[in-house]
Every structure is written in C-alpha cells, then in structure tokens.
Amino acid sequence: MYNILVCDDDKEIVNAIEIYLSKEGYKIFKAYNGKEALEIMGKEEIHLVILDIMMPKMDGMTTASKIRETKTVPIIMLSAKSEDYDKVAGLNNGADDYVTKPFNPVELIARVNSQIRRYTSLGSFQKKEEGTIYQTGDLIINDDTKQVEVEGREIKLTPTEYNILKFLTKNKGKVYSINQIYENVWEDEAYGADNIIAVHIRHIREKIEINPKEPKYLKVIWGIGYKIEKLEEEPKHAKNIK
Amino acid sequence: MQKTSNKYAALIRIICYILIPLAIFSILKSIVSIWYYEQEDTSVKEYNFFESKQFANLYKESIINNVGVSYEKEVQDEYQHLGEVTSIVQNDKYTLYIPNYYDVVESDVQGQKIYYKNYLQNKNLKFLIIDNKTKEAITNVSQTLSTDTTEEIKNELNNYSYFWSYEQGKVNTNISLLSLENIAYQSPYTDLKQYDCTIYTGIQDPLQYKDYYYNYKILHDNVFPIYEIAIITLIINIILIFLYMILITTYAGKKRGKQEIELDVLDKIPYEFVLAFLFFATGIALILIDNFQGMRINEIDFIGIIIIGIIAIYYVVGMLFYLTTVKRIKTHTLLKNTIIYRIYKLIQKVVNNISNNISLSLELAIVIIGYSLILLFSGFLSIALGPIMLLFILGLCGVMFYWSFQYLKKLKKIKETIKELYEGNTQVHLDESQYTGELKQLCIYLNDIAGGLQTAINKSLKSERMKTELITNVSHDIKTPLTSIINYVDLLKKEKMPNKKAEEYLTILDQKSQRLKHLTEDLVEASKASSGSIKLNMEKLDVKELIKQVSGEFEDKLKEKKLDLLLNLPEENVTITADSRYLYRVIENLYSNIVKYALPKSRVYVDVLLEQEIVEINLKNISKEKLNISAEELMERFVRGESSRNTEGSGLGLSIAQSLTELQQGTFQIYLDGDLFKVILKFKRKQ
Incomplete structure (x- = not known):
C-alpha cells in the first residue's frame, strides 16, 4: 500500500481526490496548506504528493522546494493556473508533473499510477528483458518481442503503429514530416495528399500518452512534422540531484 | 574665498591701473636701452655721451643739415622766406650775418646757394660758416659778443669742449669719430668739400640749451647704464603686464559683497558707440600729439608734459574700453548690447509678428511683391552704380533662393511626419519653434493629433491588458469551485440514482459543467489573443503538412458526423512564417467548428491555393442551421451560427481564430452564401 499526501486549501477537492485514489x-493523507503538508511529510512515509499551488500560509511552490530539500518522492502540482510559464515554474520547483484544474479524474489517477510505478518499480523491466531495445524516458520498445511498455504499462499497437513508433523512437529527438515517415516506414515513395500517417500518429498518441492533447513522448510540431521526445534514461528524479 | 577677494577688487584694480603704465615705461626704457646698446660700441663700459656714436651722428647731421647746397628749385622755394637777420656786421673782411633762431640764410654764388638753417633743435651747436667767394659769413655764436670778428668767433669755437672745423680742405676736430682719418665713419667733410667754404663748429659741455643734444644726452645717461639688465627687465615687465591684465580681467565689474558682475552706465551704452568713441579718441590723441610735436615753442618741457597728459588721458580711455569689453563678454552682452543686434531683433520681431498673423498665401504674396520691388529698385540703381549693384542683386537672389529652399524643406518635413503618422507611428513630434506662420499652426495641429492618438492607443492598450488580467484572474477563481462540481458530478454518476429523472438531471449537470469548463478556457484565450498579450515564436512551416496533420487529428470526429473531407493541396511545398502552435489553434478551431456546425453527410472542402506572394487556405462547408446573420455578426464574440446555445461551443472559436491569425500577420475572412460557410485565411508566402 502506498501513501499519498493530498494538499489543497479546498477541502472538497481534497475529499474528491481521496475518494478516487482510495478506490x-x-x-491518503490530507493537508490544507503547505505547513501541514511538511509536518505530515516529516511524520509519515509518503510515496507521492499532490500539491495545489495557491494556498494560504505556504504556497505550493515553496512547499515543493522544501520537500525537495530532503525527499525524492514524486510531486504532482495541481493548479488553476494553466499558462505555460506556470507549468515551467512548477516543474522547475521540483514537481514531476503538472495537472490543471478542473482536472479529469481519470487523467489524474493515470498520472498518479504512472508516477508511483516509476518511483517504486522502475528499472526492473530493463533487467529482465533482453534483445534489441529502443528507449526514451519510460517508453521502452523491445524489437525482438515487439513489446511496447510505457511507465510500466504494456501498450498494444497495430503493426503499422508499431513500425511508426519504432522508427521515431530509433531516431528520437529528430523531426520527421509525414512524407519522410511514409518513405522510411513503408519504404515506398510517398505520393498524393495522404493523412493516413497523421491518423496513425493520433492513434499511437492516444494509446501511449496519458493526455493525448499534451503528449509527453510523441510530440506534434504543427506544420513541420512529428518526433519522439529525447528523454534522459534517468534514474528516479535525477534532475533533482543537481 | 571669492567673497573676501571681492572685497579688495576695487583696490586691486586701482593698483593695477597705476602699475601698468610703470611697467609699460620700464618696457619702453628696456627696449630703447637694448636698441641703443646695439648701436654703440659694445666694448666700452663707461661711455661718455660726447664720445658715443649717437652724438657723432647728431653732430654730423647737424652740420650737413645746417650747411648745404641746393640746385633744386623746390629747396629754394622752401627757404624763400628769409628770416629776419638780427644783425649784419661788416667791421671785418667778411660780411657777418647773425640770424635769429630757425631762420634761413642763403647766398647766391653762381647759381649755387649756400644756405644755413638755424634749427631750434640744434641750439647747442655753435657754428661759423664762411663763403670764401662772396666773403659772407654766418654764425649763431652769441650775438651779444662785442667784438664780432670772424677771427674771434673762430678762436672761441676752437676752444669749445668739442669742436669740428673745415678749412681749406682740412678737418680739425677733437671728436675722433668725425676726424678725417676715420674714413669708415664718413666725416661730414665728404659732403662739404665741393663747396668753397670754411666751417667752424663746436659744442660746449655741459650743454647749455634743452635741444636734441640735451634730450639725447639724458636718454644716453638714462638708458646706457641699464643695458646689462635690460632684457631681464623687459621679460619681467611683460610678465607683470600680463599679470596685471589678468587681475583686471578677473576683477572687472566685481564689487564688494556682490557675487555677480555689476554693469554701470558705460556698460549699457551700445558697443558701437563705445567703439566709435575709442576711434574718435585715438584720432584726437594722434592729431594732438602730432601737432604738439610739430609746434615750434621754445619750451620743449611744456610740450612733453602736454603729450604725457594726452597719453595719460588716452590710457584711461583705453582701460575703460578694455574693462567694459571684458564685462560685456563676461555677462554675455557684448553682441546683444549693440545697435545692430537690437535692429536685428526688432526686424525679427516684426517679421515674426507679421508672419504669425497673416495667412500663408498673403505671406508669400508680400515676399514676392517686396522682392520684386527690391529687384526693380536695384535695377534702376544698377544703371547708376553698375557692378556693385549687380553683386547686390546676385546676393539678394541667393537669399531668396535660400529662403525658398528652407521653406520647401520645412514643408517636406511636415509632409513626411504626416506620412509617418498615417503609417501608424504615433510617436512623431515636430519642433514648433522652428516654424513660423501657417506652418507653425500646421505643426501644432499635427502634434496635437499625434499626441491624442498616442494617448488613445495607450489607454485602449492599457484597458485591454487590464481586461485580460481580470479575465485570467476571474477564470482562476471560477476554476476551483468548477473542479469540485465536475468531480462530484463524476462521483455522483457512479452512484445509483433513485430514478430515471435524477439520472437525466445528472446528465444535464455533467454537460453544463463541461461546457462551463470550455467556456472559461476559451474566455482566457480569446481575451489574450485579442489584446495581443501572446508571445509568438515565429518560424518557417509547411501549410500542407499542417493541414494533413490536423485532418488526421479530426478524422474520427469527421467520420462520426459522416462528413466527407476533401483536401486540395498543391504539389510543391507551401512555406509560410507563423507560430506553429497558434497556427494549429486557428486550424483546429475551424475544424472543430466544422465538426460542430456542418450539415452531417455533407462534403467539406479544404483547399490550399498558391499565388505569387500569398498562400490562401480555404475551408468550405454547408451549415446545418440556417445562417440568418451576417458574417460580421458571426465574428462578434459569443455569437454562434444558431440561435440556441445548447451545444458545447463557447461561441468564441471564430473570434479566437481571427485574433490569432491577425497576430501572425495573416488575414481572416468569412463568406456566407446561403448555407455555404467559407473561411479564407491568407498568409505571406515564404520562398
């Protein structure tokens, strides 16, 4: 059983999260401001923290920084602020993920599960699997077994989707246009106005991403192409050990 | 420090006024001494005046000047007036003339004239001249001698302290420089040997009269002993004069207990008058000195005093002139306090007054008529005065040309400023003081318009920003309770509902809370896009690729509504410069608009058209509802293609798309034709 600290000054939101996550x-440990959160962190063994940003007494940013001084537990920021710079600020202050209010309960649960998996059991996959491996972050493709795993979840893909994902992951960090992907995956000359690739990409995104509209792995560069983000095959929270 | 020294300003000035003439005197003395020393024999230290070259020169000149021969008529004329001869003695073998001072005596010998001038200036020189042919003799040896025989006079002269005589080709003298042996010095003998005459001359030491000899002796006695220190004295005194002048310059106009320079009556007189007075005074002084010098008065001392007096008065005038000039420069009134400047100012004022109060056309008319009159007048004058007037006319043409050029330049500047304003730069400003008359009015109006526009723009920008901020903040506040609503509705959905109706109500709650969510998100985006407070990251991208990508994203949704998407893309790449994310938002908004409002089972056309410079994206669909409003109304925020607001959209989609398109330098147009709904996006093509 994993312990999750939920901290928000809105009691109803905390309660709702408790209901979802208890299921x-x-x-669940509940806190209604940053100070209470830090107290609980000191007393209990916590495996994940969900933090609101705008709170009385001590805000989420400060709390996250304080937690990071001693702990490496995953932190998910929960905020009504949806601007890009709010997200960047949250991540810079030690958060591992950022969820905007009003959130989709299913998405929140998925993100919590993902972070917990990462925090507790990551690294075992690589050891037990052998063969040709393509990897970025927590997305791992085993080309021998044709298996795809994201954050510990096994993903089922069609052969075409698998080939596209394999091609992009093999060349992670590089942007490919629809035609380039077609030529490389189909090994045929691309012709005509074809949006089959775009449809496949969307399907892959929907399968591997928690929120397909804000993808973490398979990014869309509108008007240019697609790419698999080059993520560090980091040990847990390596970015916080500076 | 400045104050205490001001205390003694007047005293310092007075001391300087007194010391300056002393220094000048010292300098003059030093110069004379140096000059004098250069002329004399430098090997002799103690030098008697009567042994000096100066004395020898004077003596020689006296003899030559006093005794001479003239063939020329002019010289004869000059001496035509014979002075009164005091006495003529004939008790001797010669006829002895004893003339008054400054008289001329002449004797006619075969057309030659031996004449004698008894100069007042040479009174100390005594002489006896005998014309051997005519047996006439002239002397200035005291007329009171009872025995007026030439022999006696001869003897007396030969007994004088210094003498020089010429008799039968022989020179007899005790002045070594003038002896016949001293060929280098050219004895007066050279000039005299052509005459058949005998000359006896002599000078007594000490000198008896105050004449040239006397003056030169005083000069000699004064300057000769100091020649050794003359150069040092000269340098020191020059430095001293500089020092005094600096002091006077510094303390000019300073008064006890006052920091600023005080101008008195003299300083308020126009500078031209002061200059004129100085010239006048200089002229008077020069004329007076000249006249007094030439005046034949016995008392040289008296003339000297008068000349010194004139110089002293002139010195005072000069110093006053210097002081007032310094004070004027210090108070920056040297040029301002002149008649020319006052006249210039007056003319300027009059011209300004006139040109400020009359219209441009009248101003032009006056200038042209005035100019023509001057030209006409000059034309008449040029007949009389010729080339000078021609130059004047040319100058006038130059002035006229310059004036017109300046005027046109100003006009052009105003035009350019207006153009700048027209092109949207509201920061323009013209310096009104550089313009006159109607142009000035034009400038004032222009500046007012620019200022007004700028203020209006600033105000509206500020209010837009505040609105965006307000909307963002309010949306944050709405989002927190909305989170609870959505969450608990979601939880409620998982509970068992008592009846069908409750379930129905719950569905409505779910729909409305979701719509509220979209609405808040769109609201923030719309206000940001319209106020321009979005940071764009412009880059090159391919419209073809984008359309394919978005079409892929929407394929399922389009299929769901049974919409048939027909893409018409060109073969070549279609590159434009835009922000990838925000251009996607535009296309995405238009696609979701189509999904929401297009007639199911109809066709949707997306065309990318290429022109030379422009990329056009056309999206066409058939509306499922009747479009009974205009395109303009459709663009207004919160207006949608159907009257009811039951569907999920916020009605902000088109407005957001338009704002974002315009932010990326594109154009966004909507055409409605019956049920045909058409959006045309245009961007600049990048090669």
Whole structure:
C-alpha cells in the first residue's frame, strides 16, 4: 500500500481526490496548506504528493522546494493556473508533473499510477528483458518481442503503429514530416495528399500518452512534422540531484 | 574665498591701473636701452655721451643739415622766406650775418646757394660758416659778443669742449669719430668739400640749451647704464603686464559683497558707440600729439608734459574700453548690447509678428511683391552704380533662393511626419519653434493629433491588458469551485440514482459543467489573443503538412458526423512564417467548428491555393442551421451560427481564430452564401 499526501486549501477537492485514489488502493493523507503538508511529510512515509499551488500560509511552490530539500518522492502540482510559464515554474520547483484544474479524474489517477510505478518499480523491466531495445524516458520498445511498455504499462499497437513508433523512437529527438515517415516506414515513395500517417500518429498518441492533447513522448510540431521526445534514461528524479 | 577677494577688487584694480603704465615705461626704457646698446660700441663700459656714436651722428647731421647746397628749385622755394637777420656786421673782411633762431640764410654764388638753417633743435651747436667767394659769413655764436670778428668767433669755437672745423680742405676736430682719418665713419667733410667754404663748429659741455643734444644726452645717461639688465627687465615687465591684465580681467565689474558682475552706465551704452568713441579718441590723441610735436615753442618741457597728459588721458580711455569689453563678454552682452543686434531683433520681431498673423498665401504674396520691388529698385540703381549693384542683386537672389529652399524643406518635413503618422507611428513630434506662420499652426495641429492618438492607443492598450488580467484572474477563481462540481458530478454518476429523472438531471449537470469548463478556457484565450498579450515564436512551416496533420487529428470526429473531407493541396511545398502552435489553434478551431456546425453527410472542402506572394487556405462547408446573420455578426464574440446555445461551443472559436491569425500577420475572412460557410485565411508566402 502506498501513501499519498493530498494538499489543497479546498477541502472538497481534497475529499474528491481521496475518494478516487482510495478506490485505487492508496492510503491518503490530507493537508490544507503547505505547513501541514511538511509536518505530515516529516511524520509519515509518503510515496507521492499532490500539491495545489495557491494556498494560504505556504504556497505550493515553496512547499515543493522544501520537500525537495530532503525527499525524492514524486510531486504532482495541481493548479488553476494553466499558462505555460506556470507549468515551467512548477516543474522547475521540483514537481514531476503538472495537472490543471478542473482536472479529469481519470487523467489524474493515470498520472498518479504512472508516477508511483516509476518511483517504486522502475528499472526492473530493463533487467529482465533482453534483445534489441529502443528507449526514451519510460517508453521502452523491445524489437525482438515487439513489446511496447510505457511507465510500466504494456501498450498494444497495430503493426503499422508499431513500425511508426519504432522508427521515431530509433531516431528520437529528430523531426520527421509525414512524407519522410511514409518513405522510411513503408519504404515506398510517398505520393498524393495522404493523412493516413497523421491518423496513425493520433492513434499511437492516444494509446501511449496519458493526455493525448499534451503528449509527453510523441510530440506534434504543427506544420513541420512529428518526433519522439529525447528523454534522459534517468534514474528516479535525477534532475533533482543537481 | 571669492567673497573676501571681492572685497579688495576695487583696490586691486586701482593698483593695477597705476602699475601698468610703470611697467609699460620700464618696457619702453628696456627696449630703447637694448636698441641703443646695439648701436654703440659694445666694448666700452663707461661711455661718455660726447664720445658715443649717437652724438657723432647728431653732430654730423647737424652740420650737413645746417650747411648745404641746393640746385633744386623746390629747396629754394622752401627757404624763400628769409628770416629776419638780427644783425649784419661788416667791421671785418667778411660780411657777418647773425640770424635769429630757425631762420634761413642763403647766398647766391653762381647759381649755387649756400644756405644755413638755424634749427631750434640744434641750439647747442655753435657754428661759423664762411663763403670764401662772396666773403659772407654766418654764425649763431652769441650775438651779444662785442667784438664780432670772424677771427674771434673762430678762436672761441676752437676752444669749445668739442669742436669740428673745415678749412681749406682740412678737418680739425677733437671728436675722433668725425676726424678725417676715420674714413669708415664718413666725416661730414665728404659732403662739404665741393663747396668753397670754411666751417667752424663746436659744442660746449655741459650743454647749455634743452635741444636734441640735451634730450639725447639724458636718454644716453638714462638708458646706457641699464643695458646689462635690460632684457631681464623687459621679460619681467611683460610678465607683470600680463599679470596685471589678468587681475583686471578677473576683477572687472566685481564689487564688494556682490557675487555677480555689476554693469554701470558705460556698460549699457551700445558697443558701437563705445567703439566709435575709442576711434574718435585715438584720432584726437594722434592729431594732438602730432601737432604738439610739430609746434615750434621754445619750451620743449611744456610740450612733453602736454603729450604725457594726452597719453595719460588716452590710457584711461583705453582701460575703460578694455574693462567694459571684458564685462560685456563676461555677462554675455557684448553682441546683444549693440545697435545692430537690437535692429536685428526688432526686424525679427516684426517679421515674426507679421508672419504669425497673416495667412500663408498673403505671406508669400508680400515676399514676392517686396522682392520684386527690391529687384526693380536695384535695377534702376544698377544703371547708376553698375557692378556693385549687380553683386547686390546676385546676393539678394541667393537669399531668396535660400529662403525658398528652407521653406520647401520645412514643408517636406511636415509632409513626411504626416506620412509617418498615417503609417501608424504615433510617436512623431515636430519642433514648433522652428516654424513660423501657417506652418507653425500646421505643426501644432499635427502634434496635437499625434499626441491624442498616442494617448488613445495607450489607454485602449492599457484597458485591454487590464481586461485580460481580470479575465485570467476571474477564470482562476471560477476554476476551483468548477473542479469540485465536475468531480462530484463524476462521483455522483457512479452512484445509483433513485430514478430515471435524477439520472437525466445528472446528465444535464455533467454537460453544463463541461461546457462551463470550455467556456472559461476559451474566455482566457480569446481575451489574450485579442489584446495581443501572446508571445509568438515565429518560424518557417509547411501549410500542407499542417493541414494533413490536423485532418488526421479530426478524422474520427469527421467520420462520426459522416462528413466527407476533401483536401486540395498543391504539389510543391507551401512555406509560410507563423507560430506553429497558434497556427494549429486557428486550424483546429475551424475544424472543430466544422465538426460542430456542418450539415452531417455533407462534403467539406479544404483547399490550399498558391499565388505569387500569398498562400490562401480555404475551408468550405454547408451549415446545418440556417445562417440568418451576417458574417460580421458571426465574428462578434459569443455569437454562434444558431440561435440556441445548447451545444458545447463557447461561441468564441471564430473570434479566437481571427485574433490569432491577425497576430501572425495573416488575414481572416468569412463568406456566407446561403448555407455555404467559407473561411479564407491568407498568409505571406515564404520562398
């Protein structure tokens, strides 16, 4: 059983999160401001923290920084601020993920599960699997077994989707246009106005991403092409050990 | 420090006024001494005046000047007036003339004239001249001698302290420089040997009269002993004069207890008058000195005093002139306090007054008529005065040309400023003081318009920004309770509902809370896009690729509504410069608009058209509802293609798309034709 600390000054939101996450089998600790959160962090063994940003007494940013001084537990920021720079600020202050209010409960649960998996059991996959491996971050493709795993979840893809994902992951960080992908995956000359690739990409995104509209792995560069983000095959929270 | 020294300003000035003439005197003395020393024999230290070259020169000149021969008529004329001869003695073998001072005596010998001038200036020189042919003799040896025989006079002269005589080709003298042996010095003998005459001359030491000899002796006695220190004295005194002048310059106009320079009556007189007075005074002084010098008065001392007096008065005038000039420069009134400047100012004022109060056309008319009159007048004058007037006319043409050029330049500047304003730069400003008359009015109006526009723009920008901020903040506040609503509706959906109706109500709650969510998100985006407070990251991208990508994203949704998407893309690449994310937002908004409002089972056309410079994206669909409003109304925020607001959209989609397109330098147009709904996007093509 994993312990999750939920901290928000809106009691109803905390309660709702508690209901959702309890159903998933997590034990919930509740705090209503940053100071209470830090107190609980000191007393209990916490495996994940969900933090609101705008709170009385001590805000989420400060709290996240304080937690990061001693702990490496995953932190998910929860905020009504949806601007890009708010997200960047949150991530810079030690958060691992950022969810905007009003959030989709399913998405929140998925993100919590993902972070918990990462925090507790990551690294075992690589050891037990052998063969030709393509990887970026927590997206791992085993070309021998044709298996795809994202953050511990196994993903089922069609052969075409698999080939596209494999091609992009093999060349992670590089941007490919629809025609380039077609030529490389189909090994045929691309002709005509074809949006089949775009449809496939969307399907892959919907399968591997928690929120397909804000993808973490398979990014769309509108008007230019697609790419698999080059993510560090980092140990847990390596970015916080500066 | 400045104050305490001001205390003694007047005293310092007075001391300087007194010391300056002393220094000048010292300088003059030093110069004379140096000059004098250069002329004399430098090997002799103690030098008697009567042994000096100066004395020898004077003596020689006296003899030559006093005794001479003239063939020329002019010289004869000059001496035509014979002075009164005091006495003629004939008790001797010669006829002895004893003339008054400054008289001329002449004797006619075969057309030659031996004449004698008894100069007042040479009174100390005594002489006896005998014309051997005519047996006439002239002397200035005291007329009171009872025995007026030439022999006696001869003897007396030969007994004088210094003498020089010429008799039968022989020179007899005790002045070594003038002896016959001293060929280098050219004895007066050279000039005299052509005459058949005998000359006896002599000078007594000490000198008896105050004449040239006397003056030169005083000069000699004064300057000769100091020649050794003359150069040092000269340098020191020059430095001293500089010092005094600096002091006077510094303290000019300073008064006890006052920091600023005080101008008195003299300083308020126009500078031209002061200059004129100085010239006048200089002229008077020069004329007076000249006249007094030439005046034949016995008392040289008296004339000297008068000349010194004139110089002293002139010195005072000069110093006053210097002081007032310094004060004027210090108070920056040297040029301002002149008649020319006052006249210039007056003319300027009059011209300004006239040109400020009359219209441009009248101003032009006056200038042209005035100019023509001057030209006409000059034309008449040029007949009389010729080339000078022609130059004047040319100058006038130059002035006229310059004036017109300046005027046109100003006009052009105003035009350019207006153009700049027209092109949207509201920061323009013209310096009104550089313009006159109607042009000035034009400038004032222009500046007012520019200022007004700028203020209006600033105001509206500020209010837009504040509006965006307000909307963002309010949306944050709405989002928190909305989160709870959505979450608990979601939780409620998982509970068992008591009846069908409750379930129905819950569905409505779910729909409305979701719509509220979209609405808040769109609201923030719309206000940001319209106020321009979005940071764009412009880059090159391919419109073809984008359309394919978005079409892929929407394929399922389009299929759901049974919409048939027909893409018409050109073969070549279609590159434009835009922000990838925001251009996607535009296309995405238009696609979701199509999904929401297009007639199911109809065709949707997306065309990318290429022109030379422009990329056009056309999206066409058939509306499922009747479009009974205009395109303009459709663009207004919160207006949608159907009257009811039951569907999920916020009605902000088109407005956001338009704002974002315009932010990326594109154009956004909507055409409605019956049920045909058409959006045309245009961007500049990048090669």
